[in-house]
Amino acid sequence: MSSVIRKARVLLVAYYAYMLEYRAELFLWALSGSLPLILMGVWTKAAQGGQFGLSPLDFIRYFLTVFIIRQFTVVWVIWEFEKEVIEGRLSPRLLQPLDPVWHHVASHLAERFARLPFMLALVVLFFMLYPQAFWVPKLGNFLLFLIAVISAFTLRFLIQYTFAIFAFWTERASAIESFWFLLYLFLSGLIAPLQMFPAPVREVVLWTPFPYLVHFPAALLIGLPVDLVQGFLVILGWGVLFFVLNRWLWRRGLKQYSGMGA
Amino acid sequence: MPIIETENLSKVYPVAVKEPGLQGTLLHFLRRTYRSIEAVKQVSFQIQPGEVVGFLGANGAGKTTTLKMLTGLIHPSAGRVRVAEHIPFRRKAAFLQQITLVMGQKQQVIWDLPALDSLKIHAARSGIPDKASGERVGELTEMLSLHGKLNQPVRKLSLGERMKAELMAALLHHPKVLFLDEPTLGLDVNAQVGVREFLREYNKRYGATILLTSHYMADITALCQRVLVIHQGQLIYDGGLDQLLDNFAPYREVQLELAHPMSEAELSLYGEIEAVEGQSVRLCVQREALTRSVAKILAELEVLDLTVTDPPIEEVIGRVFSAGGVS
Known part of the structure; x- marks a missing residue:
């Protein structure tokens, strides 16, 4: 156990140092996730004129929360992994007594910590500009939100890493992610809260993994109605499915791997 | 008992073929054809513990593919291979602790961080306690003359220093079997000599087995008593270096x-x-x-x-x- 903690600590510290090497890049990445803030403006304006079931203030809080969730759930493992496979840089990692995925997990987690101050600064700035949007969520909701965000990151990482393994066969696995991202964009609640979807569509979408990557945690934090049991069960179901698929593809993929370029 | 043993080891790769021109491009998109390349054909040899063996062959002869099969990076298409009493492709932790592969210079150490950070990861990963890892880093720094270089970002090191940092990371867990692919490629003469001397010393001190490929005859003559020559995937010579040079050079x-x-x-x-x-x-x-x-x-x-x-x-x-x- 202590050796696992030591490995985790050393990896996190090293990748934290790595992330901090490029301060400007980190800030720009944090800013590049501001699509929800733009959408906030659009929806707030629309809410002032129409009947959406959500008030302009709800929209502001929803999209601010979406912004925060996106900061915590950004995943880029597919581009890194694809490069490693194509350039053969996966080879040395395969020869170390540690599954290569832990390098990616560590770099993602370390990046979250490195990004945190920028993100907090942006949120504080936001509330200074719009003090009327400020609210204090209930403690229970806040804790559920934390669990939901961690679950959302885990699921998104797992799904993208599973796609990434296709790099053993196609060498352009990131194309799968580009297609998937389109679905994610529309069905996750990133562009509009699920409340805006027609009821039959919403019922179907709630069985896919997408709304649990953005809408579900956001709704929890701002207090929109959600089905907690269904929510966590769907996350678990998709998580198990992708985990099994991931390990199966990994074993098949390694037999396919030719260690190109190295 | 040999520490490295292969019997009729073979590897076949499928490679997509494309004719030049627009017609070829469209055909390649619609109906892709593949050709099988036999990169390694029925290679058999044995290496005893402590031996330093040179692995020679022109570009594309099958050296690297063989090394990849010996380290377990790729799955052989046919034949048998055993290294340190393990089947490499299973990549059991007990096997990985005993071997290392050095290939190029951007492999083991994180480019943007000082080598010491990467060495810390290596030590934790291989379960080397902090005290022992500190001692090993000290010893390897001495052997590789890397004083004062380990706390600056790797990208700021010279080519030779980077290669040495790679070697250090690759050897921190004290492997018994070293697979080295072109360890001196691109280095100046002084750095080449430094790396060679280090490898000779490491072999002597730890009784490690070394299989190395190189384009420089000097690497081979300085380190190896025995050489394997591979040509178009086939092993065409296995014997003493002296005999090879007397007969053929x-x-x-x-x-x-x-x-x-x-x-x-x-x-x-x-x-x-x-x-x-x-x-x-x-x-x-x-x-x-x-x-x-x-x-x-x-x-x-x-x-x-x-x-x-x-x-x-x-x-x-x-x-x-x-x-x-x-x-």
């Missing part, structure tokens, strides 16, 4: 820069002429006559510069191949 090349041009007739007294361009002359001299010939050249001719080099590896391999190989 019994000469060395002497390059001269003369003070005055000389006629070929005069020059032929000192060795077989390969090329003459003004004052630059290349001569072929038999190995056993080398010292005598060089002494004679220096005594009788006005020489500005003189270098003695080995024939290129490709040429030696070409000779072994055309002679049908010796196994």
Whole structure:
């Protein structure tokens, strides 16, 4: 156990140092996730004129929360992994007594910590500009939100890493992610809260993994109605499915791997 | 009992083929055809613990593919391979703790961080306690003369220092079997000598087994008593280095820069002429006559510069191949 903690600590510290090497890049990445803030403006304006079931203030809080969730759930493992496979840089990692995925997990987690101050600064700035949007969520909701965000990151990482393994066969696995991202964009609640979807569509979408990557945690934090049991069960179901698929593809993929370029 | 053992080891790769031109491109998109490339064909050999063996072959001969199968990076298409009593492809932790592979210079250490950070990861990953890892880093720093280099970002190091940092990371867990692919490629002469001396010392100190590929004959002659030669995927020579050189490269090349041009007739007294361009002359001299010939050249001719080099590896391999190989 202590050796696992030591490995985790050393990896996190090293990748934290790595992330901090490029301060400007980190800030720009944090800013590049501001699509929800733009959408906030659009929806707030629309809410002032129409009947959406959500008030302009709800929209502001929803999209601010979406912004925060996106900061915590950004995943880029597919581009890194694809490069490693194509350039053969996966080879040395395969020869170390540690599954290569832990390098990616560590770099993602370390990046979250490195990004945190920028993100907090942006949120504080936001509330200074719009003090009327400020609210204090209930403690229970806040804790559920934390669990939901961690679950959302885990699921998104797992799904993208599973796609990434296709790099053993196609060498352009990131194309799968580009297609998937389109679905994610529309069905996750990133562009509009699920409340805006027609009821039959919403019922179907709630069985896919997408709304649990953005809408579900956001709704929890701002207090929109959600089905907690269904929510966590769907996350678990998709998580198990992708985990099994991931390990199966990994074993098949390694037999396919030719260690190109190295 | 051999520490490395292969029997009829083979690897076949499918490679997509594409004709040039627009028609070829469209066909390639619609109906892709593949061709099988036999990169390694039925290679069998054994290496005993503590041996340092050179693995020679031209580009694309199958050296790297063989190394990848020996380390378990790729799955053999056929045949049997055992290294340190394990089947490499299973990549059990007990196996990985005993081997290392050094390939190129951007592999083991994180480019943007000081090497010490990467070494910390290596130590934690291999379960080396902090105290022991500190001692090993100290020892390897000494052996590799890397004092003061480990706390600056790796990208700021020179090529030679980076290679040494790679070696250090690759050897921190004290592996018993070292697979080295071109460990001196691109290094200047001093750095090459440094790496060679280090490898010799490591082999002596830990009784480690080393299998190394190199384009530099000097690496092989400095380190290996035995060599394996691979050509188009087939093992065509397995034996002593001396025998290989005596049989297939019994000469060395002497390059001269003369003070005055000389006629070929005069020059032929000192060795077989390969090329003459003004004052630059290349001569072929038999190995056993080398010292005598060089002494004679220096005594009788006005020489500005003189270098003695080995024939290129490709040429030696070409000779072994055309002679049908010796196994």
